[in-house]
Amino acid sequence: MDKPGPSKKRKVNDENRQFQEIWTEKYFFVWSHNKVVCLICKNSVAIAKEYNVKRHYETQHPTFTKFTGELRKQKMLSLKRELIGQQAMFTKPIQDSETATVVSYEISRIIAKRSRPFNDGDFVKECIEIAAKKMCPEAAKKFEKIQLNLQ
């Protein structure tokens, strides 16, 4: 085998880290939010390598080997639904205006605590809007709702 150069080596490592569909059936792992997540305990492994995934499955959930064939498939599907359900709950968007109110209050409080002039609110808001437009343009409108009323 040729000794790979540094760039080639990195590429190989990246490929090793890729999730493989077969892991779902073999080890109850799925690819979710850029992580390799265990369907059984919902934890993710740090490195998406078969060795890590296999070890997790074998050491943490040895009883799951009893599920085979159709039963295994059913178990996997119900765990998958469970995970999706959990994620939907976690990512359920809070009302934008409600969040903006909380954020506005928090920032106003910080400015007031530091005894900054009240018009610093406009300055801070401008900064936030720049960050929002650059970092998450699709959500930039949300940031416009921030009201820094310091009086």
Ligand SMILES: [Zn+2]
């Ligand atoms: Zn697990």
